[in-house]
Amino acid sequence: MPSDRRRLRLHDTIRREILDTAWEQTAANGAAALSLRAIARQMGLTAPALYRYYPDRDALVTALIVDAFTSFGQALLQAREAVPQQEYAARLVAVGRAYREWALAYPQRYALIFGTPIPGYVAPTEVTLPPAANGLRVLIEILDDAWRAGSLPLPENPLSAELQARIEDWRSQVGSTALPYAHYLALAIWSRVHGLASLELYGQFPPSLSDPGEIYERELSDILRQAGLNR
Amino acid sequence: MPSDRRRLRLHDTIRREILDTAWEQTAANGAAALSLRAIARQMGLTAPALYRYYPDRDALVTALIVDAFTSFGQALLQAREAVPQQEYAARLVAVGRAYREWALAYPQRYALIFGTPIPGYVAPTEVTLPPAANGLRVLIEILDDAWRAGSLPLPENPLSAELQARIEDWRSQVGSTALPYAHYLALAIWSRVHGLASLELYGQFPPSLSDPGEIYERELSDILRQAGLNR
């Protein structure tokens, strides 16, 4: 039954084409304005045809979210793996740059997963949470590697017992065996990178600083300082 | 003509009531779902009645944006002014806390001015830019005060000529006479606070860290270290 296979492959191809068309539309109008009819129109189909591929609008949005998280996680992972494992500082910087570059390259995807939630849409967490954890894990592993090699100093002021307990919950929930403090540091680093990228993306830097590349690099350096890793 | 005055006051009161109702609605459904008809319904009016107060939907959105920026700027300013002028570190921390508290208290307003733009709406910049600059100025002034008092160290690696030129443009555009480096630092600090607050607000911290208050406080301390201000 090779012809049946072909049919399935075609089905997958069109599902992919629907996603790509949807991404184009969100680029133009924002994710909240996603419209099945508009997607069908652009693909030269009628709207009901899409129901062969996604049961309803929410399912399409969920597929978009998974798609975005996957692309995001892969971008960070690739950036990290392009640097030798022992060069912890360089790895952190590479991931930080990849974060910004991905956000600038795919602003719609970035907005969908990190921006204002779409009104009326509730993500099924069992499907969206795992890919969301990927980005953070990329950071955590770098820091944990550095610590195991004796290159990551522990903080001067230790985390409170309360915060340690929270991190312990988190570790067991995601089954992480990495240094607890690495989880804290990863969050702190992530929030810095996220703050810079989202301000730039939404045009909230002063107009004359529309390309804050150097600010970004300086902040990456300061992040290394915060982590106690020297270049 | 005191009665005429009363009429005008009433007009202003109802404009205010429309804004407040709009804020309630965005809380429930997000800013993109703002609907004149829904606002009128909740106020016990018919939709055309609103056209006595705002010429169209976009004008209402613009009014909401100005309203949010004003409330935001005032919150930061009040927080700063509650601390004596010479206590630069404490002032920074107070403003940082106020940022988070305002964002958590008014998540809809925060989303409207810092989140994903509303599809199809283009803000008239001459009306939205000035209030947007207020928040940053609150920070810049603290840092400039500290520098003038000899308490703010300049960075080890000076800013590049390119970046200095961009900041110079920015300074002249907003008519600032503060230390250029204070502008840079204010941006860096702002992005850190913004990153933390927006991750928390949109629920992107791991579930067990849903109250990242201590993380926020630790990061505020690290911001002081980054600025070279000691508590």
Add this chain to the structure above:
DNA sequence: TGTACATCAGTGAACGCGCGTTCACTGATGTAC
């Protein structure tokens, strides 16, 4: 104090629009024998 007039908030009907989703259908493609 009373009357004629102007102002203006608010109504109700109507417009054209695009949306998600359903339904019965057509026609092409693939399967079984």
Add this chain to the structure above:
DNA sequence: TGTACATCAGTGAACGCGCGTTCACTGATGTAC
């Protein structure tokens, strides 16, 4: 190789909905004299 049948992508009409905005109107409130 040919025929009967099943599968399934896609169509076109229709549903009910809520939206922003316009228009001619009613009725209350305030002004001028």
